[in-house]
Amino acid sequence: MTDSQPKISIIVPCYKQAHYLDTSLKSVLDQSYDSWECVIVNDGSPDHTEAVAHKWSEKDARFNYLKKENGGLSSARNAGIAVAKGVFILPLDADDVLHPNYLKETISVFDTNKKVAIVGCYSIFFKENIDNVVMIHKPKGNNCRNLLYVNQLVATSLYKKQLWEEVGGYDESMKDGFEDWDFWLSVTKRGNEYAIVPEPLFYYRKASQSMLVDTIKTKAEKVKEYLIHKHREIYIEDFDNCVRVFTHHLVTSRRKEQRLQQSLEYKIGKLILKPFKLLGLFKTKTTSTQ
Template sequence: MMSVQVSIIVPCYNQAHFLKDSLQSVLDQTYSRWECIIVNDGSPDDTESIAQKWCALDSRFKYLKKENGGPSSARNAGIQISEGDFILPLDADDCISSVFLEKLVPQLLDDESLGVVSCYTKFFSKNVENTSFNLKPRGANWIYLLYVNQLVATSLYRKKCWEEVDGYDESMKKGFEDWEFWIAVTKRGWNYKIIQEFLFFYRKAKRSRQVDTITNHFETSREYICKKHKELYIQDFDNCMTVLFFELNEHRTSKMEIKNSLEYKIGKMITKPFKIISKLFFYPKV
């Protein structure tokens, strides 16, 4: 089993202060046949000096510096120079269990129909012992990925899958590029498998790219995915309409609840005089 090389790709942009924890979790792997490519995505912090220290510590760490292009660009750049048969993306602020590779690599070796293997996830804040939420994804193929991303970005997959879909979509700079990647891979017939163990630790930050995506770019990024893979959503048309109108109804209900809330009514009463004054002083002359 140790004959299979795994390439771990760690893009880093303004997360040098977390990089030590992430790389330590790589160094702690019980599965030893790996290389770890640290991709400096034009980061203005001290990513380079930290990365070089780890490269000096262990020859399996490698360093690549490039102009800023976003996570997709950074991952693609790292994978392009990788030597492994299997790929594992790992964000610079996240960590993996010491037995992550030991548990997941055999799954791909034993089942040629599998393109991707993932696991359960624990969300943490300051350290991996301080967890706040457990994620237990499910499913096995593209049908499970259409409306919910069941696979975290840090999932192990065959390099062949990346080659088949021409890598991550670098135009998706607002997020969900990993979701689109999994759909692109699985719609080609590859299955995925979830190991029912908590082997991945996701750092939950108040300010993060994912928070920004969900808050400001959720609809546009999801629309892009739907249009890019529209043949899948057409194939699942009835269910697609059910999901769409369910979400519309949820949005409408939530909006009505806000309008009917006491806080909203009080706020409306407080701001009413200001609106009247605004109209008196700023109403356009004719």
């Protein structure tokens, strides 16, 4: 690595989030660690992403701009990483924010632990501004088995670019989210380990509407099915535990349904709808006699 080559490449895809981009990029500029470049990827965004990106590129030469046709988050990340010069990669969504010491604290783990391939941290989930904290996410574990049923690592975790090359990048067919979970499984099932800095160094914007929110509400089961089929060998290795986990999910779902049916609101709703059901039956019988 030459003196002019950055050690870390931060990849910031943007699609319809130009209104957040300034805040995200300022958190990059404010880093206490300075051996970085930032690749802003305009994923065919119809808003003013390009104007914001040019402003930051003119402000600091470490910001670079890449424009491409819309292809989804995985495609945008892959495009940015393909031109990245750093030894390490940090994906950062355009609406999220880094703590000023994020790079300094995470890169130091690689310096002290040569076995580690990915470094994450505690994350603050916030709404509107970083002081409005919703929850603090504290990842656990250090290997593939810890990622099988819960995605412990947020997308904004630092890793070696070599890993991206080895697994073929992010899966561009996954346009409904969880592409980072798939990527971590692809990396760790090869024997690579991750480490967690036990400090809240990353701020994740919890939006009321987003691709991830939509996936969790309507498509989570389908996407998880895809993940299990794609990485079936590691789930087969964990077969007994896998059965326990999914049985637990079924039991939990049934209990929730039973509690709902026993709730006062459910009983009142059935009572209110009963006349309409009777009316429907009456109409059906009348129609059948004509």
